Amino acid sequence: MSKHTPGPWKVVSPKEGGCLDQKENRLICTKINNHTYHIAETFQYRNGEFNAPDGVSLANARLIAACPELFELLKAAKCPCCDGSGGYYDNCGNPTQCQWCDETKQALAKATG
Ligand SMILES: [Zn+2]
Numbered sequence: 001m002s003k004h005t006p007g008p009w010k011v012v013s014p015k016e017g018g019c020l021d022q023k024e025n026r027l028i029c030t031k032i033n034n035h036t037y038h039i040a041e042t043f044q045y046r047n048g049e050f051n052a053p054d055g056v057s058l059a060n061a062r063l064i065a066a067c068p069e070l071f072e073l074l075k076a077a078k079c080p081c082c083d084g085s086g087g088y089y090d091n092c093g094n095p096t097q098c099q100w101c102d103e104t105k106q107a108l109a110k111a112t113g
Pocket residue numbers: 079080081082083084085086087098099100101
């Protein structure tokens with residue numbers, strides 16, 4: 001069982017989240033029993049520059065907020081290349097490591113530590 005805060009997570013502005021600083025920053029929050037809890041904050045930072053003029057903070061916040069759903073979908077996904085064992089035989093009969101299974105396993109391990 002995962003230890004992270006259950007989703008859904010949502011993106012709000014600092015003002016909506018009860019903070020007044022850094023208007024370009026975004027907060028990733030969840031609501032539990034009518035209380036809003038902050039999970040993370042993103043910053044308007046790109047290419048070595050703070051306060052970049054576009055919506056990079058919002059884009060990063062949206063990506064983070066989607067993580068609980070993406071995590072569950074990836075855990076449940078069936079490999080399109082093999083039977084899920086992590087290997088298969090190619091057209092010439094050679095044993096082949098399944099790239100999809102390897103990358104999926106690495107991504108899930110990155111998310112869970
Ligand atoms: Zn596979």
